Amino acid sequence: MAENIRPFTARKITPNTWVITGVGCETYLLLGDEMAMLIDSGMSPLDLNAFCRTLTDLPIAGVINTHGHFDHTGGNGWFKKAYMHPLAVKDAKRPFGDAAQWKLDYEIETLEEGRILDLGSRRLEIIYDGAHSLGSIAILDLDNFILFTGDELDPGQVLCNMSGEPVPGQSVENHQKNMRKLKARWDEYDIICPGHNGTPIDKSYVNDFIIVDQMIMDGVPGREDITSPTLPFSRPDGCLRLNYLGAHVCYNVNSIFEDQLK
Helix, strand or coil: CCCCCCCCEEEEEECCEEEEECCCCCEEEEECCCCEEEECCCCCCCCHHHHHCCCCCCCEEEEECCCCCHHHHCCHHHCCEEEECHHHHHHHCCCCCCHHHCCCCCEEEECCCCCEEECCCCEEEEEECCCCCCCCEEEEECCCCEEEEECCCCCCCEEECCCCCCCCCCCHHHHHHHHHHHHCCHHHCCEEEECCCCCCEECHHHHHHHHHHHHHHCCCCCECCCCCCCCCCCCCCCEEEEEECCEEEEEECCCCCHHHHC
């Protein structure tokens, strides 16, 4: 095995939920009464399906992608089908590097907000919350009180339009709107499972992100210390970071409000 390829490991975070590491993002294997489902597939060239089958005898229905970035979709090809929001499709099969090493011939089924997937006594509701990526969804486990948030709510940092291109929807204002949307479902989840930087986390992060987004919109000055081990780039021009408690948002000063992006 190449030195830079990490082997998979797994631990249970609830009696019927595994988190798998060594993948490139936090990947979750959800077990229902009738079938299993993966949330995100990371970006490892190793056979993730084979590893998942060491964790369960249930048939694995496929992968739900929280968004289309390849560090969340690169392992989709080990499974027959991937489910994602329509706006995620254009990115899902776009590798960060050489496409030849990846299995990209999998089927895609799109998911709109409100769709419920039932694994057998485990219902998963799709909530649209695109800002970091316009194809983002959160997945609410209605029967186990878990909210899976991908990269839209992450204890490391949330990136809002770091490219500097004016993309409607990729604003701090819209990110806060989506956090308020998740806050409206507050009583339906006890923990949050994000896309990176440790899991599970306390649901109070929803409140913290609402506050830090508001601070940015109110003109509280951000900092320039965006470079970190979890970001593959230095600080782009015009981009800053602000945090409130554990909630960090990296944003472009020209993409704070939706009116700036028209």
